[in-house]
Amino acid sequence: MCGIIGCIGVKNAPEVIYEGLKRLEYRGYDSAGCAFLSHGKITVVKREGRVEKLLPLLKGLKADMGIGHTRWATHGLPSDENAHPHSAGGISIVHNGIIENYLPLKEDLILKGVKFLSDTDSEVVAHLIAQNYDGDLLKALFKTVKLLKGSYALMAICEDEERIVVAKNKSPVILGLGDGQYFCASDEPALAGLADKISVLEDGDFAELTAHGVKIFDESLQPVSREVSPNLAVCQSLGLDGCPHYMLKELREVPMSIEATHKAFNSIEAKLSKALKDVTRIIITGCGTAYHASLIGKRYFECFARIPVECETAGELRYKNPVMDANTAVFAVSQSGETADTVEVARLALSMGARVIAVTNSRLSQLTRLATVVVPVASGPEICVCATKSYTGQITALYLSAIVLAGESLDGDRAKELLKIPPVCRSTLESLDMRSLAHVCASSTGVYFMGRDIDYAVALEGSLKLKEITYIPGEGYPSAELKHGTLALIDVNVASIFIITDPALAGKSENAVEQVLSRGGKVAVITTVKEVKERLSNKLQVILLPECDKYLSPLVTAVAIQTLAYKTAVVLKRDPDKPRNLAKSVTVE
Numbered sequence: 001m002c003g004i005i006g007c008i009g010v011k012n013a014p015e016v017i018y019e020g021l022k023r024l025e026y027r028g029y030d031s032a033g034c035a036f037l038s039h040g041k042i043t044v045v046k047r048e049g050r051v052e053k054l055l056p057l058l059k060g061l062k063a064d065m066g067i068g069h070t071r072w073a074t075h076g077l078p079s080d081e082n083a084h085p086h087s088a089g090g091i092s093i094v095h096n097g098i099i100e101n102y103l104p105l106k107e108d109l110i111l112k113g114v115k116f117l118s119d120t121d122s123e124v125v126a127h128l129i130a131q132n133y134d135g136d137l138l139k140a141l142f143k144t145v146k147l148l149k150g151s152y153a154l155m156a157i158c159e160d161e162e163r164i165v166v167a168k169n170k171s172p173v174i175l176g177l178g179d180g181q182y183f184c185a186s187d188e189p190a191l192a193g194l195a196d197k198i199s200v201l202e203d204g205d206f207a208e209l210t211a212h213g214v215k216i217f218d219e220s221l222q223p224v225s226r227e228v229s230p231n232l233a234v235c236q237s238l239g240l241d242g243c244p245h246y247m248l249k250e251l252r253e254v255p256m257s258i259e260a261t262h263k264a265f266n267s268i269e270a271k272l273s274k275a276l277k278d279v280t281r282i283i284i285t286g287c288g289t290a291y292h293a294s295l296i297g298k299r300y301f302e303c304f305a306r307i308p309v310e311c312e313t314a315g316e317l318r319y320k321n322p323v324m325d326a327n328t329a330v331f332a333v334s335q336s337g338e339t340a341d342t343v344e345v346a347r348l349a350l351s352m353g354a355r356v357i358a359v360t361n362s363r364l365s366q367l368t369r370l371a372t373v374v375v376p377v378a379s380g381p382e383i384c385v386c387a388t389k390s391y392t393g394q395i396t397a398l399y400l401s402a403i404v405l406a407g408e409s410l411d412g413d414r415a416k417e418l419l420k421i422p423p424v425c426r427s428t429l430e431s432l433d434m435r436s437l438a439h440v441c442a443s444s445t446g447v448y449f450m451g452r453d454i455d456y457a458v459a460l461e462g463s464l465k466l467k468e469i470t471y472i473p474g475e476g477y478p479s480a481e482l483k484h485g486t487l488a489l490i491d492v493n494v495a496s497i498f499i500i501t502d503p504a505l506a507g508k509s510e511n512a513v514e515q516v517l518s519r520g521g522k523v524a525v526i527t528t529v530k531e532v533k534e535r536l537s538n539k540l541q542v543i544l545l546p547e548c549d550k551y552l553s554p555l556v557t558a559v560a561i562q563t564l565a566y567k568t569a570v571v572l573k574r575d576p577d578k579p580r581n582l583a584k585s586v587t588v589e
């Protein structure tokens, strides 16, 4: 949800801010803008649309400090006017988050004669800081945030002061420490190559960046120190590696994601085992794709450890007064570790005495910092808005966690089966031909994904992925439920894709296949069972994947459903990396 960045003491602030915004664009791409301070004057440039639209506007601009923003619209349509920065009285701000009480604040300001230029919640912050300004920008920001309810990462500059001031509550802010150059941003990768050291602000913190250094203050504006750590993002490649899209690049990294997550798990096995001691209740939660990975995790925990598991989306769970106590372990699954609902469930669980196990790809996230134990998903940066390699990383992490919970050895048969999967995914990625099925999906008015048991969980993800990047409506459905209602929707314009990986259930799913065929629907099957191909390939398209362990099949079928979604988006000329209306990191409710 919105990405923000600031820099001071740099040679060419417009270039630094532009490059940083490009890296942050996955957080929102409805509009982009920046403000630079040079010789006591602020210059603001902003535009509706992608960050690249700023490039011509930045030509010839010179400054050594500035702030920038890339927006995911929450209040007000995507437009030039609603783009950040917002300015008032020689002060400009950028904001990530939601000011929940902006309406009464705005009404108050209007009564005082303030004219608003945008429909955003954020503009009130610029006006409030201007009203509170008395020669000290940090104090004005401090006074202002006391009036705000909601979530914010705020950066402000003022024509009368050569500093950037920052406030943080619930939305992330990382400070970057370079040599005479200082930065603030929403995430670590935005600072790749700029700062080799970073500090993460805590909720309630303020910061001040000047050309001489960085100072951090607590919620009472008292100086405070925060841990300084190396910026690992400098070592990680954020390029496309010759792929036309990040989605394809990241899909090709699925095998690496499984291997790296497996390797990283060894270092936390003992801690996890200790944290799960005497646990009698397990809850797994997450949102979107992370929730779908959680559903697969539930099967692992129940089958391997025979402990009943509840699995619920975080947005639902947090408002249900869930039953949690000291014997409960809550697995909070989140690629970004910043998803508001998932983080709030973690906080709630801790407040009820439960243990929180974060399954996350982000080592600096709020979830990481809250958790009792972190099970690392070592997928590396995922830039494409839709999740690919992080999904398989999450499944891997949950699989290994279930082995630990079951008291089994990490050198045992289950772990050995896992070692076989990355090469299988690699060969699948090389040989999979989804072009024809992608054309079928692209010409359909709806696409249903169906499966039973663990395949149903993958069907949910297949459907989400296709909807998300192609905008074709559809659903993930249990094959057995088809005849209880959804069959009514089947006609010649609708495609049904069945996932079949369990030989024991294959016959049952084939019944559902026949039911769709006999209603004139288009059908394709993705299977790891070669007998299914033998039985069905004379009637419909069957994509045969390598045979593999039943529990690990989601890692292989994931490659197929993700590839299908990608190819369909390409056929329809959609941008798979930046689907409309979405952002990668959902830090608001």
Ligand code: F6R
Binding pocket: 286, 287, 288, 289, 290, 291, 333, 334, 335, 336, 337, 338, 339, 342, 385, 386, 387, 464, 465, 468, 584, 585, 586
């Ligand atoms: C879909 C997708 C989203 C995320 C969801 C949770 O492709 O990426 O559904 O899975 O927004 O995000 P994290 O995992 O960061 O909590």
